[in-house]
Amino acid sequence: MKLPAIRRVLMAGALATTAILPAIAPMPAYAQFGFGGIVYDPTNYAQNVLTAARSLQQINNQIQQIQQAATSLINQARNLESLPFSSLQTLQGQVQRTQQLLGQAQRIAYDVQNVQQAFTNRYKGAALTGDHAQMVANANARWEDSVGAFEDALKVQAGVVGNIDGERATMDGLVSASQSATGALQASQAGNQLLALQSQQLADLTAAVAAQGRAQALQSARQTAEEAEGRERFRRFMGN
Incomplete structure (x- = not known):
């Protein structure tokens, strides 16, 4: 191959590499993957899951408090019941x-x-x-x-x-x-x-x-x- 042809091949490879590099460069953590135009953010997803778990825990705590209050009311009602036997x-x-x-x-x-x-x-x-x-x-x-x-x-x-x-x-x-x-x-x-x-x-x-x-x-x-x-x-x- 002649020198001018070699130069043309090298120049074409350099241009191709330059064009590919931006495509493979690392994306930010908040937008790494895209599917059909929708951006998936792992950090935001993890925060949402943690928030949902905390909300669920609060709901469970409230349910336990309600159950305890109901038990207390039942015990109070029992404490107010009169003895059915009288001598x-x-x-x-x-x-x-x-x-x-x-x-x-x-x-x-x-x-x-x-x-x-x-x-x-x-x-x-x-x-x-x-x-x-x-x-x-x-x-x-x-x-x-x-x-x-x-x-x-x-x-x-x-x-x-x-x-x-x-x-x-x-x-x-x-x-x-x-x-x-x-x-x-x-x-x-x-x-x-x-x-x-x-x-x-x-x-x-x-x-x-x-x-x-x-x-x-x-x-x-x-x-x-x-x-x-x-x-x-x-x-x-x-x-x-």
């Missing part, structure tokens, strides 16, 4: 029965004035220094006081024992209701009713102790009066 009427009935037995006290009732009047008439003072007929009548009255008091004590004790079965059934119901309580109010009401049951049992025990103590006190008073009356009779006999 009030049963306990009131048992207390009333014991009160009725105490109210049936014979001769000397559970009353301060009544006790003072009875002791003045039959157990001390002039009641022990009257004539023979009065002494016999007062002694018989004191004996009837003691017998009536012991009978009253036995009645009260029988009533207290009769309440035990009802108290046991009430306790079983309250314990079951307490264990199945769905909220704070139900648990509190069950606890209050258990305390009421204990109070009723203490009231029965107090009534039984009071009735027995009354009988023993009258028996002791009768014995003391008899001793005083015996001394008076002996004084009169020795004096005569």
Whole structure:
């Protein structure tokens, strides 16, 4: 090949290289690829994906907050539910029965004035220094006081024992209701009713102790009066 022809080939290659170089030069990061006139930006796409992920996380957080609020409302509603089991009427009935037995006290009732009047008439003072007929009548009255008091004590004790079965059934119901309580109010009401049951049992025990103590006190008073009356009779006999 001649020199002029070689030069023409070299010049053509240089021109072709110059024309190709701009086409293969690196494009900016924000516009590297083009498809049908649409420019694809990887950086912008990554930012959009990150923004969408953050938005989704916020939505999930809001859903969890709503669920927690709903759970809290449900728990509050349960805490306001009333206990379906009530032992009030049963306990009131048992207390009333014991009160009725105490109210049936014979001769000397559970009353301060009544006790003072009875002791003045039959157990001390002039009641022990009257004539023979009065002494016999007062002694018989004191004996009837003691017998009536012991009978009253036995009645009260029988009533207290009769309440035990009802108290046991009430306790079983309250314990079951307490264990199945769905909220704070139900648990509190069950606890209050258990305390009421204990109070009723203490009231029965107090009534039984009071009735027995009354009988023993009258028996002791009768014995003391008899001793005083015996001394008076002996004084009169020795004096005569």
